[in-house]
Amino acid sequence: MATASQTAQNYVEAFGQIVKYGRDREPPWLQTLRQGGFDRFSATGFPTTRDEDWRFTNISAIVQTNFQLNRNGHRLPTKRQVESYRIAGTVCQLTFVDGRFLPQLSSLATLPKGVTVAGLAAQLASDPQQVEPCLGRYLNTQCDPFAALNTAFLEDGGFVHIAKNIVLEEPIHLLFVSTAHETPTMSHPRNLIVVEEGSQATIIEEYVSLGGVPALCNTATELIAGDSAVVSHYMIEREDVETFNVSTLRMEQGRNANIASHSALIGGALVRNNVHPVLAGEGGECLINGLFIGNGSQQLDNYMLVEHAQPHCSSRQFYNGILDGSAHGVFHGRIVVHKDAQKTDAKQINRNLLLSDQAQIDTKPQLEIYADDVKCTHGATIGQIEENPLFYLRSRGIDEAAARRLLLLAFASECLERMKEGPARNHVEMLIHAHLLNLVNSSVGSNRAAHQTEGRRNLEEVG
Amino acid sequence: MNLLEIKDLKVRVDGREILKGINLEINTGEAHSIMGPNGSGKSTLAQVLARRETYEVTGGEVLFKGKNLLELKAEDAACEGLFLAFQYPVEIPGISNAYFLRSALNAIRKYRGEDEMDAMDFLPLMREKLKLLDMNETLMNRSVNESFSGGEKKRNEILQMAVLQPKLAILDETDSGLDIDALRVVAQGVNAMRSPDRAILVVTHYQRLLNYIVPDRVHVLVDGRIVRSGGPELALELEEKGYATAETGARSAIPTPA
Numbered sequence: 001m002a003t004a005s006q007t008a009q010n011y012v013e014a015f016g017q018i019v020k021y022g023r024d025r026e027p028p029w030l031q032t033l034r035q036g037g038f039d040r041f042s043a044t045g046f047p048t049t050r051d052e053d054w055r056f057t058n059i060s061a062i063v064q065t066n067f068q069l070n071r072n073g074h075r076l077p078t079k080r081q082v083e084s085y086r087i088a089g090t091v092c093q094l095t096f097v098d099g100r101f102l103p104q105l106s107s108l109a110t111l112p113k114g115v116t117v118a119g120l121a122a123q124l125a126s127d128p129q130q131v132e133p134c135l136g137r138y139l140n141t142q143c144d145p146f147a148a149l150n151t152a153f154l155e156d157g158g159f160v161h162i163a164k165n166i167v168l169e170e171p172i173h174l175l176f177v178s179t180a181h182e183t184p185t186m187s188h189p190r191n192l193i194v195v196e197e198g199s200q201a202t203i204i205e206e207y208v209s210l211g212g213v214p215a216l217c218n219t220a221t222e223l224i225a226g227d228s229a230v231v232s233h234y235m236i237e238r239e240d241v242e243t244f245n246v247s248t249l250r251m252e253q254g255r256n257a258n259i260a261s262h263s264a265l266i267g268g269a270l271v272r273n274n275v276h277p278v279l280a281g282e283g284g285e286c287l288i289n290g291l292f293i294g295n296g297s298q299q300l301d302n303y304m305l306v307e308h309a310q311p312h313c314s315s316r317q318f319y320n321g322i323l324d325g326s327a328h329g330v331f332h333g334r335i336v337v338h339k340d341a342q343k344t345d346a347k348q349i350n351r352n353l354l355l356s357d358q359a360q361i362d363t364k365p366q367l368e369i370y371a372d373d374v375k376c377t378h379g380a381t382i383g384q385i386e387e388n389p390l391f392y393l394r395s396r397g398i399d400e401a402a403a404r405r406l407l408l409l410a411f412a413s414e415c416l417e418r419m420k421e422g423p424a425r426n427h428v429e430m431l432i433h434a435h436l437l438n439l440v441n442s443s444v445g446s447n448r449a450a451h452q453t454e455g456r457r458n459l460e461e462v463g
Numbered sequence: 464m465n466l467l468e469i470k471d472l473k474v475r476v477d478g479r480e481i482l483k484g485i486n487l488e489i490n491t492g493e494a495h496s497i498m499g500p501n502g503s504g505k506s507t508l509a510q511v512l513a514r515r516e517t518y519e520v521t522g523g524e525v526l527f528k529g530k531n532l533l534e535l536k537a538e539d540a541a542c543e544g545l546f547l548a549f550q551y552p553v554e555i556p557g558i559s560n561a562y563f564l565r566s567a568l569n570a571i572r573k574y575r576g577e578d579e580m581d582a583m584d585f586l587p588l589m590r591e592k593l594k595l596l597d598m599n600e601t602l603m604n605r606s607v608n609e610s611f612s613g614g615e616k617k618r619n620e621i622l623q624m625a626v627l628q629p630k631l632a633i634l635d636e637t638d639s640g641l642d643i644d645a646l647r648v649v650a651q652g653v654n655a656m657r658s659p660d661r662a663i664l665v666v667t668h669y670q671r672l673l674n675y676i677v678p679d680r681v682h683v684l685v686d687g688r689i690v691r692s693g694g695p696e697l698a699l700e701l702e703e704k705g706y707a708t709a710e711t712g713a714r715s716a717i718p719t720p721a
Contacts (some may be wrong), residue, residue, distance in 0.1 A: 387517070392553040395513050396567035396623065397541035397574065406566070410557025410606075 007066055008045070014069045015152055027128050033136045037151025044145045053143070056330040056362040057301040061270060062244050067186035067216045069153070070098050075179050077210055079105060082175070085208060089423030091170035092117055094158055097177050099187030099217075101156050114163030117172055120190060121156040130161060135192050138222045139250045144274065146246045150220040153188035157219070160193040162201050164226075171202035171234075171424045176219070178243060180211025189219040193233075197226035197254070202234070204424050207247075207267075209239040214269075220248045227254040227281060234424050238267035238431065241296060248274040253313075255281030262419050263290035263319075264428050265300050266435045276305045279313035279341075290319040291415040291432065294327030294359075295439055301330040304348075308341035308374075317348040320415050322408060322436075323359035324443050333378065334366040341371050348378040353385065353411055355443060405440045412436065466491045466528060466631055466662045467512075473522035474504075474511055481507045483687035484523065489631070492659040496673055497666045498698060499684035500706045505666045506550055508684070509635040513547035514540045528630065541567075542574035544630030548620035548637050554608040560619065561589065561603040568626055592625040596652045614645040621652040632656070633664045638672035650675030670702035 015038050022031060046063045047054040082095050082105045094117065095105040101119025111117060116130070124131055141148040158174040176189055195201050207217060217239065225231045237245050245268045251259055265271050277286045292300040300323075306315045321329040331350040352361045365378040385407050393403035412432050419425035467489040474482040481504045489495050499505050511518050512525065514537040525532040527545060535543065555563070561582075569579040580588075593600055596618045608616050617637055624632050634653065638646055653676050657663065665676055673681075673695065681697040682689045685706060691697065 388553045389555045391515055391537060392549065392555070393563075393567075394537040395515075395541055395547055395549075396563075396627065397538050397570040398566055399538045399570065400536070402566070402570070403538075406558055406563075407555070410555060413557045 010066050037148045040148040067184045070185040087427045090173040093173040095175045099189045114166045116161040118159045120159045123159040150188045154190035157190040162195045162199045164196045165198040167200040173204045176207045178209035178215045184214040186216040191221040193223040195229045195231050198228050200230040202232040204234040206236040214242045216244045218246045223251045225257040228256045230258045232260045235263040237265045244270045246272040251277040253279050253284040256283040258285045260287040265292040270299045272301045274303045278307040280309050282310045284313040286315040288317040289418045293322045295324035298327045304333045306335045308337045308344040311342045314345040319350045321352040324355040326358035329361045331363045337369045337371050339370045342373045344374040346376045350380040352382045408436045468526040471523035475519045489662045494663040494678045495680045496678040497682050503684045504687045542571050546629035546632045548634045550636040552608045552616040556606045563607045613640040631662050635666045670698045673698045
């Protein structure tokens, strides 16, 4: 553990390295963008629970760790390790190790004309003009210190560009692998996804880890959907329980654009999932669908900011949480309807299942409406596995663990069924099925362990 | 042979004694009916036999196929061949009726050491039983009991029974809320399952269902005790004279202390 001033110094030094490296290599606009991000981060520092947007999640574990940039000493995963993460039916897979694109571990098939998929660093080196108009233009670094930090340290990530009127049916898979190091490391992947007018694409961002040492993955994605574009975005977080993952998905929607953001959070020690769509053209539709499953001492914090900036747009937020052990979940759903956004139709539902007495959920809707002809609804539920369905299943011969798993699966299915059928959904379904099986099995074990500790505690008190 | 043997069963719910010493024997091949007014303990008995753990057994014992039923978990009792058709079938959103039924069948098959059935093998079996109960196959793709009509829910219970082929089927108020056509279909489904190696226990408030499922024995449950037992004619008598007479009759049979 380090003091706050030590870690502040740590970030200053790390930023110095980046600036020095980029001085002769990077275009001036990028250097300016970077400096702006760092200045903003230096001005605000890390958020605390006194900040309204962070009131339920204490990030002191991140603040007090001296994370190092790992710019050279990559311990590369083997081809076989990466192969095991491949998703059937995708058009290409880009592999990033500690934030750095590795073409040798990626599979870039021949892509249709008009589709560009590359590492951001490579794209900046070869064709910065395609990046400049969008990069950093949408992400809000003023309100979010992590977004500012990401901008300060941005070097590499996924770059996807789909030209006008192209339908790409197979998903693009961006795989981010954290590897083990002697000291805690940080990475700041930055993705830029541009889907132009009338095009259609599916992007899977997936975060996994191969190590057991604390790591911070602070990622940001700018996704720009042109007029009438249709985009599905999947965020899959399944890093190990030593990892801190902060992600921001900033989406900009053109006229009649249709975006679906699906999140599946099952891994990580502390996960902050920011989803921030701006419906910036008339008639836009946005689905924000998520499932978070925590156990042990996981903290899964979902922060939604849905901005309606133009009339006749609709947004749908559905987040389901399952929390076991002493896991802590947060759903903060903010909807802002700007003055001109008449006929807005915004809906928000957060449903939660708590499987243990120690599990905790904080759910908070926040509606800010500046237009006068809108329809906004929100709702939240917190419950447990109900006795009646459980007994019904058991009375038909299904054992208790299997019955619990079935009921959890049914609860999770509400989210899975909102995903379009295809390779991405199949992949998420498979992960969730396996994860729930583990959760139910470990839950049976941990309940037993909990009783034992309780017994011991009583003995100690008596002694 | 005695399939079910209940000896002096006493059960408490929320600190109140509901069953005050039940004695009952059911042999394979027989159909029994337990009749009684509301609040007499009929459903409690059915739920205890299906091993619902929220009921506290304070005395007595129950043998099912010679085994101590009260030591079995609900799922193990089901796998041993006990089936309860629920008075209020439970809705389970998100699980398809077909998947649920196949999972149940496979759990029971696994318990018996038989191979599990895949979806392809299961389909013809399911269709055959659907036909028996005059049920639409679309009900199988919907979530379990979710937005089923009352009649559909009850038929769904009997469908499960027909697929799972229990040794002892307990029907808890299966007739309630059914119109006469649905009642006939349900009864026909139950009657199709009557066999020398199976027994049926019909729990009901009204005699109506017993016109279609004719029991070998009728027991009258009043205030947690079986006060009278007799043949199928007893059901008709109750319908005519009401439970009060049965109770009075029972009371007068107990010698009053001098």
